[in-house]
Amino acid sequence: xxxxxxxxxxxxxxxxxxxxxxxxxxxxxxxxxxxxxxxxxxxxxxxxxxxxxxxxxxxxxxxxxxxxxxxxxxxxxxxxxxxxxxxxxxxxxxxxxxxxxxxxxxxxxxxxxxxxxxxxxxxxxxxxxxxxxxxxxxxxxxxxxxxxxxxxxxxxxxxxxxxxxxxxxxxxxxxxxxxxxxxxxxxxxxxxxxxxxxxxxxxxxxxxxxxxxxxxxxxxxxxxxxxxxxxxxxxxxxxxxxxxxxxxxxxxxxxxxxxxxxxxxxxxxxxxxxxxxxxxxxxxxxxxxxxxxxxxxxxxxxxxxxxxxxxxxxxxx
Amino acid sequence: xxxxxxxxxxxxxxxxxxxxxxxxxxxxxxxxxxxxxxxxxxxxxxxxxxxxxxxxxxxxxxxxxxxxxxxxxxxxxxxxxxxxxxxxxxxxxxxxxxxxxxxxxxxxxxxxxxxxxxxxxx
Numbered sequence: 001x002x003x004x005x006x007x008x009x010x011x012x013x014x015x016x017x018x019x020x021x022x023x024x025x026x027x028x029x030x031x032x033x034x035x036x037x038x039x040x041x042x043x044x045x046x047x048x049x050x051x052x053x054x055x056x057x058x059x060x061x062x063x064x065x066x067x068x069x070x071x072x073x074x075x076x077x078x079x080x081x082x083x084x085x086x087x088x089x090x091x092x093x094x095x096x097x098x099x100x101x102x103x104x105x106x107x108x109x110x111x112x113x114x115x116x117x118x119x120x121x122x123x124x125x126x127x128x129x130x131x132x133x134x135x136x137x138x139x140x141x142x143x144x145x146x147x148x149x150x151x152x153x154x155x156x157x158x159x160x161x162x163x164x165x166x167x168x169x170x171x172x173x174x175x176x177x178x179x180x181x182x183x184x185x186x187x188x189x190x191x192x193x194x195x196x197x198x199x200x201x202x203x204x205x206x207x208x209x210x211x212x213x214x215x216x217x218x219x220x221x222x223x224x225x226x227x228x229x230x231x232x233x234x235x236x237x238x239x240x241x242x243x244x245x246x247x248x249x250x251x252x253x254x255x256x257x258x259x260x261x262x263x264x265x266x267x268x269x270x271x272x273x274x275x276x277x278x279x280x281x282x283x284x285x286x287x288x289x290x291x292x293x294x295x296x297x298x299x300x301x302x303x304x305x306x307x308x309x310x311x312x313x314x315x316x317x
Numbered sequence: 318x319x320x321x322x323x324x325x326x327x328x329x330x331x332x333x334x335x336x337x338x339x340x341x342x343x344x345x346x347x348x349x350x351x352x353x354x355x356x357x358x359x360x361x362x363x364x365x366x367x368x369x370x371x372x373x374x375x376x377x378x379x380x381x382x383x384x385x386x387x388x389x390x391x392x393x394x395x396x397x398x399x400x401x402x403x404x405x406x407x408x409x410x411x412x413x414x415x416x417x418x419x420x421x422x423x424x425x426x427x428x429x430x431x432x433x434x435x436x437x438x439x
Contacts, residue, residue, distance in 0.1 A: 107421035108330045114426035120340040
């Protein structure tokens, strides 16, 4: 029974075609079913014809006929695959071009705001200062989003070029903790680095910029999803041939039924959307991609209401 | 007074950076395309050249190549200031003799000023 259900579910092409917004005759799954049906009918018909008319020319003609039908449908399938691949490539290129074009005015705006806030062309005071600082914050968020989108297109096109060097994960974590201190305090969160059974150094070889972005994202999320006040503990240790880094929070946690989506791009859990709507849903997707590019592993455990622990492992140098 | 040549085709950015550098006490020369930039560099021998990569007429790479080939202009230190950030672009610029490479979207204005001062101090 289970098997039949599975097969029926697998054959339910209409759902998938609808999801991808494809017409029936562009939908590979539908075309495969058609091809299967045509093949079966053609075989039976050939058998029927050849048992009645045993002349060899009939047999040859019907076999050729079946072959032509199968070839035609096969060709339509290949074409629809090509169209889908082209559409996906165009989407990635579109995002990349738009993001690049956005960066020019965004960085121009950023520097204008820097100039205003520097006081070098006159002091900005009171409410004007408050508004200018808000613009600066929005501008920085836009730049972050554009950078994330560019990184997604790079990951998808396999264009991330790693500049590897040896560096110390502990030092990296300390640096990030220093930078995140103000954000943590503003969120009533205590941010602690634990150095459990770790040797004085955890040297790994990789592109420091990408590992930094990954760990920054873990720490940033941990602080962001603490509701009133809480604690974020970053612990680093050596596990066999790997450096193990864990970021543990006592924030909102991830609902069980949403956990399998957490590393998907653009995914945001329902319970956090109730509290904080900003965020692109790209951070964890990118963090996972960056760690895996370094032959590392990422994972997490989480309980809604109790908090989450995100970890990653990188091979030691 | 130290002279800085800024070759950039985006007028808003040129105005903003020019404003802060003048406030910091530098003399600013401005060009909006690669050819004009090369001419100004040859005529005025700036201490530092801030150079965009995507430029009309001649792009930043061509500008660097020409300036570094001429001993008269080779002494000007070049800071590449762009939004291109692929490692091949960075490598190419450094190989052509750029002193440093800054991605606009990732730096604050103060960082850029600090970098200029640091390079002039060396």
